[in-house]
Every structure is written in structure tokens, then in C-alpha cells.
Amino acid sequence: MTQTYLKLNNGLEMPQFGLGVFLVPDGKETIDACLNAFKSGYRHIDTAHAYQNERGVGEALKQSGLKREEVWITTKVWPSEYGEGKTLPAIDKMLERLQTKYIDLLLLHQQVGDYNGAWKDMEKAVALGKVKAIGISNFNENLEDFLAHATIKPAAIQVECHPYFPQHELKKRMAEYGTVLESWYPLGHGDPKLLNEPVLVELAKKYGKTVAQIILRWHIEEGNSVFPKTTNPEHIKENFAIFDFSLNAEDMEKIATLNNGKRYFTDNLAQQQRFTQWKPED
Numbered sequence: 001m002t003q004t005y006l007k008l009n010n011g012l013e014m015p016q017f018g019l020g021v022f023l024v025p026d027g028k029e030t031i032d033a034c035l036n037a038f039k040s041g042y043r044h045i046d047t048a049h050a051y052q053n054e055r056g057v058g059e060a061l062k063q064s065g066l067k068r069e070e071v072w073i074t075t076k077v078w079p080s081e082y083g084e085g086k087t088l089p090a091i092d093k094m095l096e097r098l099q100t101k102y103i104d105l106l107l108l109h110q111q112v113g114d115y116n117g118a119w120k121d122m123e124k125a126v127a128l129g130k131v132k133a134i135g136i137s138n139f140n141e142n143l144e145d146f147l148a149h150a151t152i153k154p155a156a157i158q159v160e161c162h163p164y165f166p167q168h169e170l171k172k173r174m175a176e177y178g179t180v181l182e183s184w185y186p187l188g189h190g191d192p193k194l195l196n197e198p199v200l201v202e203l204a205k206k207y208g209k210t211v212a213q214i215i216l217r218w219h220i221e222e223g224n225s226v227f228p229k230t231t232n233p234e235h236i237k238e239n240f241a242i243f244d245f246s247l248n249a250e251d252m253e254k255i256a257t258l259n260n261g262k263r264y265f266t267d268n269l270a271q272q273q274r275f276t277q278w279k280p281e282d
């Protein structure tokens with residue numbers, strides 16, 4: 001099965017599909033999940049300082065025997081380490097935890113605090129070769145203001161995205177910058193309602209695939225990067241088996257009828273304050 005790649009606005013090619021490790025405990029669970037994924041053909045892992053499992057990702061990379069350049073590693077800076085002069089040392093600590101000389105894609109995890117200062121340090125990290133590409137996550141308000149001030153325009157924006165909330169408006173806002181959309185909660189965080197939607201069940205029967213595979217293929221057809229989380233070895237294999245079929249325009253229109261504006265996670269002031277106060281361990 002040949003996986004697909006997305007060309008970023010800096011010319012780099014990123015594997016479109018990967019494994020997300022949000023809520024996967026560090027150590028054996030993260031290492032096993034990544035190693036299983038590598039064995040199935042995955043070449044992209046999405047982690048974050050806040051997930052507290054960068055060490056496990058780095059260890060799996062080492063144990064896999066794969067060459068560093070064969071694997072795409074995305075991680076994210078938490079707001080507690082935002083600020084000019086503050087984010088660059090935080091990136092050095094990430095490199096240590098990941099046991100790597102460079103990060104493929106580094107994102108600002110949340111749009112709170114001194115994200116403009118952090119971005120300046122991330123631009124420096126690119127110049128220093130510590131990071132290949134930089135992007136943002138969960139940005140929305142004043143996005144255009146941030147973009148106007150950024151010397152390097154974000155290569156990716158990572159946000160909640162699934163058939164209930166396909167993020168077409170945001171994609172229009174980002175189009176002129178060539179920014180790739182990365183889908184989090186791509187399977188609705190495992191929501192049984194989404195995984196049993198009659199339209200998707202019907203398409204699963206038509207293609208001899210599971211509903212999860214239909215949804216993941218929808219993300220691929222939408223041109224999004226997608227990295228569902230699972231530690232289940234069967235799901236790891238199943239989720240990657242989506243490069244031997246495609247959804248036609250008629251099927252994509254059927255899935256478009258599921259767009260109902262539902263979001264599983266809505267930002268609010270209290271949440272933003274929690275983000276500002278919390279500090280992940282090194």
C-alpha cells in the first residue's frame with residue numbers, strides 16, 4: 001500500500017497519515033504503539049510536550065532501526081514555554097527528550113500567552129536547523145493579525161476536524177498561505193454516534209471497509225493530514241489500510257451531509273486560563 005504525502009509551503013513532503021499519541025502513557029505503551037505503527041508502514045507520529053510522552057516516541061524511533069529521515073515527527077510547544085528567549089531553550093529540551101537532532105514539524109499548541117514571542121524563537125530554530133517546519137494549533141481569533149506578523153507563514157494548522165465539522169471556512173482563510181490542515185479528533189475521539197452514522201455504514205458496506213476507514217479516507221480526500229490515536233494493534237493496522245481505495249465525488253457529497261457544526265471541544269475563558277496556568281514537566 002502506498003501512502004500519500006502532502007507538500008508543505010516550504011517544499012517539504014510530509015506523510016499525510018500518521019499515529020497520534022494524545023493520552024497514551026509514556027514508556028512501554030507509547031513505545032509499543034509507535035513500534036507497531038512503524039511495522040505497519042506508518043512514518044509520521046504526532047506528539048506534544050503536553051502529552052508527556054516525547055521520550056517514548058524518541059525511544060521507539062531509536063528501537064525501530066529506521067533512519068531518522070524516514071520518519072516525520074511533529075511535536076508542540078506548550079504556552080508555559082512561550083516567549084522570545086524562552087522557547088528556544090524549550091526546543092533544546094524537546095530534542096533531548098525525543099533523542100533527535102531535529103523536529104520535522106513544531107507547532108504552537110494553543111493560542112494563549114506570548115505566542116508571537118514564541119514564534120520568533122521557532123523561526124530562529126528553523127534557521128539553526130533544529131526544526132524543519134513550523135505551524136500552529138487551535139488558532140482562530142486574530143489569526144490574520146498573527147499571520148501578518150509572522151515572517152515564516154505556518155506550514156500547518158492543527159484543529160478539531162471530522163465529518164461533523166469539516167473546517168471548510170478555516171481552510172479558505174488559510175488558502176493564500178499554502179497552510180495544510182491537520183485534523184485532530186479525526187474519528188470524533190471514538191464517538192460511537194459518528195462511528196455508526198448510517199451514511200458511513202452504507203459506504204463501509206459498499207467498499208468492504210470499516211466505518212473508521214471510510215472516515216480516515218475522507219480526511220485524505222479532503223487533503224488533510226490525519227493521525228488517529230490508537231494503542232490497539234488491530235486498529236493500528238486497520239487505520240493504515242486506506243490507501244487501496246478512494247471515495248468518489250458522489251460519496252464525498254453523501255459524507256458532506258453529516259456537517260452539522262458539532263464540535264466535541266469548545267474553547268472558553270476558563271479553559272484558556274487553565275492552559276495558561278498548567279506547566280508540563282520537562
Ligand SMILES: NC(=O)c1ccc[n+]([C@@H]2O[C@H](COP(=O)([O-])OP(=O)(O)OC[C@H]3O[C@@H](n4cnc5c(N)ncnc54)[C@H](OP(=O)(O)O)[C@@H]3O)[C@@H](O)[C@H]2O)c1
Pocket residue numbers: 019020021022023046047109137138158159183184185186187188189190191212213227228229230231232235238239
Ligand atoms: N492539537 C491539539 O490540541 C490536539 C487535540 C486533540 C488531539 N490531537 C491529536 O490528534 C490525535 C487524534 O485525536 P484523538 O486521539 O483525540 O481522537 P481520535 O483519533 O478521533 O479518536 C481516538 C479514539 O478512537 C478509537 N479508535 C481508533 N481507531 C479506531 C478504529 N479503527 N475503530 C474504532 N475505534 C478506533 C481509539 O480507541 P482505541 O485506542 O481503543 O483504538 C480512541 O478511543 C491525538 O492523538 C493527537 O495527536 C491534537
